[in-house]
Amino acid sequence: MLRSLVRGPAASLFPAAAMASYYATSHGNATTRNESSVGFVRQPARAIIANPDAFAAKLGRMAADGPSQLLVIADFDYTLTPYHTPTGEHAHSCHGIISGSGFLGHEFQAKANALFQQFYPIEISPLLTQDEKEPHMVQWWERSHKIMVDYGLHAHHIKDAVANADITFRDGFQPLFASLAKANVPTLIFSAGLA
Template identity: 40%
Template sequence: MEEKTHPSIESEMAVVGDPQSLEKKKAAIRNAGPGKLQVIADFDATLTKYWVNGCPGHTSHGLLQLGNPECEDKMRKLCEFYYPIKQSLTIPFEEKAKHMEEWQENGHALLIEAGLTLEAIKRSVADAKIEFREGVVELLNLLEERGVPVLILSAGLTDVIEEILRQKLPRFPKNVKIVSNQMVFSNDGRLVSFKGKTIHVLNKNEHALDMASSSVHDQFGETKEQSDDNVFIKRRTNALLLGDHIGDLGMSDGLNYEYQITVGFLNDDIEKFLETFQKAFDIVYVNDAPMWGVVELVSQICPSRGH
């Protein structure tokens, strides 16, 4: 069966700092085969668009309609205070990480205070200004066909991301595992707490092994015992990492990989951040680019049989 082809990303939307290094990585990953590859992806503004109809789109936190004006106002003030800190290039890492944890935990406390419910999450997603990048559906389908797991590691909310996938995609991908901040609901569907340690934009690497150990092993014929021993993830020693923040580069720190291709989506403040992104990522897509370039990349490193 002939594969669909898609127009290549316009050259001005893609920046490659070291083409020779990238080609070497692509060849090594292709030669190792899809059985050695995993995809590690951020969610907000990476799989989803940054801009929706000319305005910043919602995040998995920001789309929530709390039905509590006081809590919503507090949420806005948190964002106004902490977002510039997140974007700063001069604040030391340890100081910034402390602020990001404060932001996340204060936000979680407000969600509980507001009495967020499962039904409110469903309504919020349905009304949200949130869209996947063009090509995301095709990318997930291609990875599933090639037997490559997609590990979404997000500072967002697991339950919200799952609902977005259910509502915004034609079907829920079988090869996707989400590790994010997971909510705990009471019997009547009201948020009461969060499970485990808070995941924020700068500590994702601390959760990489947790993500690996509970991965989508069943989809690819692994046994429970193998998964418990991390055999499944250790067998996948090559990675394709997708993110929209320098901090996302740490998502794979807990995993031992041989070759990794990193793709950064620089959606805003292009002139300010391009040089930093170009040094940090193998490929940088600018101006909220669609996902077709990554689809093309996966087609190259995971060719169909007979190619």
């Protein structure tokens, strides 16, 4: 039943967006890219649902309510953007784009990298709960932003870093957001990286 409910270009993006796309549109086929020209194989999109019956009931209610009752809230880093590049490397986050740009100098890059080395293992640790991770993530965010200010980050640095970045959106992003816009579904991109 779930497979028949989650359709359209957003099905390959992420489950919440797939639901949103279902309500905003009522046709189309899920698409996923299985391999790239460089040989990196991407696994088909999937979602693990703890209670499929409850999920299907919620999805059905959302479908019945229609797009006028829908609000989409999405994270940016590694939700709207892929976790890996087409070559299989770890993709940049918003902070990573600034840190790796070189526009704030080598000393800034070294400090930003030291923070990444300290805090990223905590962020991805399967041994810590979200509550245990949260104070460390707040500290990482605060310290990262402090060094950006200390090293003179200005709007033109951000513009230049983004213009030179290799960041991409996930497959299905453009048709999903076009569908949401066409259906006048309010959409909020919420991210600590964009704060």
